[in-house]
Amino acid sequence: MRNVDLFDNYLNGTLSAEEKTNFEIQLNSDEVFAKAFNEHKELIAALNLHNQSLELKAKLNSIHEKEFGNDAKVISISKKEKVKHFGRTALVAACTAFVVVMGAIAYVNQGVRNTTSQITELGLKLKASNEGIVEGIKEGSRNPVYAPANMEGSAFALNNEGYIITSFHIVNGSDSVFVQNNNMGRTVAKVVLTDPKLDLAVLKIDNKAITKNWQVPFSFSAKTTDIAEKVFTLGYPRKDFVYGEGNLSSQSGFSNDTCMYQISIPVNPGNSGGPLLDEQGSVIGVIRGKITDAEATGFAVKSREIIKAISILSNDSIHVANSKKPMLKGVKRTEQVKRINPYVFNVLVY
């Protein structure tokens, strides 16, 4: 039995009397064991405390709303308050402009983190106006008219089963997610896995009609790519498919993050979630972002980390394309791109 299971059983009181005695003996004699147990207890206690705190806060909010109302001002307050309220509205409006104009740009800078949370809030606010996404189909017209998405980015196929990968920051807080490209048009995708730390999300296209003939022409490399190797990326920084090439500049990302590569390809908002490929056309990473104030410096999460994370999160139920032989090795770049194109998507998030 694994230690963790032993800890759980001990805390749940499901050990037999003999097991319990043995457990306590080990606890008193084995320091490493005792430390692991204490950490386990500490973590579980924190999880429960966190939950209690959420419940209590929700309770207090509902009491407050019932007794004092959301907007009720029990004491009439000076003008100051009104000004403050106005200020907040203005801030939200400013963020609207930010989101609409900048599309997929979202800063992770700590100092601006508040802005990010305001964007999330805003996402909810825009909901009402977005209910017409698919309703915009004009009678008699073949081309549906879609409302602009709240957030856009890139994504690409993970395997032949309709799973695709993108950046978590694109789909974070999403109401609905669509993917599209010239090959298949637009379809719904659902978020099945997320890894906020690596900034990854796995989506699934459930429409069998679209995915039944999928033959993903690339596999995910489990190796670390060498510095200076030629690499290229594909994605949707705007409505059309865009190719970019450069070299691998570093085997670590910003602040020496070893889960990432640094590349010399100028990536743009909307490139996030797109594939980073090597000369043989194997996926070596997912484009994550670029450094603020630096042109031609992009970052990508290593494919090795992606494989690991998906294995853990999916309990090995989602497999990542990994043929031994690179399928596009020796193929001309233009042909490589042509074959990869149908498996790279524009992600639209509402």
Place this chain on the structure above:
Amino acid sequence: MSKPNMQLSDSQFLQGLRVGNNEVLAALYKKYYNIVLKLVVNNSGTSDAAKDIYQETIIVLYENARKPAFELNCQLQTYIYSVAKRLWLKQLKKNGHTFLIREDDEGGIADVTEDIALHQQKENDIEKAAKSLESLGEPCATLIKDFYVKKLSMDEIAEKFGYTNADNAKNQKYKCLQRLKKNFFDKNTVEQSEIEK
């Protein structure tokens, strides 16, 4: 569901909190809100800020009242006022305000230093748990909460998440927990870098 005229003594309030009585909590909340509202609003705060400070105050009281050794050495009203004042002063300082709070301490002030320290420590743990759960990802975060907080059995979890059996679910919970532990005990885990996405 507080009754319109629920008249409770201080010790009845505390007893109610101890046993987790929602009616008592609502009555308590209703009774002392105006004191804190006045305190905050008279000292350059908005009613929204007052609501936040008041709720945190109630949480401090709630956490401390549930300690077996808790003793109230003053009136409940004084206690609430004292905690709220400390919390609001802290907030003002954090926002860079240097001016003094306008005094209105007719009911006296109680020493709540330790009570607030306990609350702060709990808040830190809660924050740490929240952040490590947040960066854990799905379905791991839900699975962990289902097992350790909601106390679902492995069979229930296997069914909910579509795993073939309880052992498989247990295996997955193990992997998720290892990930969570790494997040929780690694101090730098939640630091984000300055990347523009």
